[in-house]
Amino acid sequence: MYLEIVSPEASLFSGNVVSVTVPGVEGEFQMLNNHAAIVAILGKGKVKFKGDASFVDGQEKNFVQEDGQWVLDINSGTVEMKENNVIVLVD
Template sequence: MYLEIVSPEATLVTGNVESVTVPGVNGEFQMLNNHAAIVSILDKGTVKFKGTPAIAESHQNSFVQKEGKWTLEINSGTVEMKNNKVIILVD
């Protein structure tokens, strides 16, 4: 599936990934390939994704690789999953 993470300043991540885990307001949840369409508000926490998408060079210091997954700390945001494309808008 395709992942795009966007902040008000820039597009942080673009590319194909195997999984995405986000901090939903009702708890953390994971999306895999062919996940049902969903839109959700995100809470403060960690976005995790597994794969090798392109990470914007100017924002690479915001990402940490742990246990084979990339992580990004966020304060809030929204996520939309539709047709194997995940778009995450973060603050």
């Protein structure tokens, strides 16, 4: 699936990934290929993904690696997944 992570300041990541885990307001959830279409509000926590490290314009400084995943701390945001395309808007 294709993941884009965007903040108000910049595009942080875009590339193919195997999985995406996000901090929903009711708890963490994971999306894999062919996941049902979803739009959700995100709470404070970590956006995690496994896949190629295709960072935009040196934005890798915002991410850390934990347990074979790339991780980004966020305060809030939204996520939309449709037809194996995931867009995460973070704050």
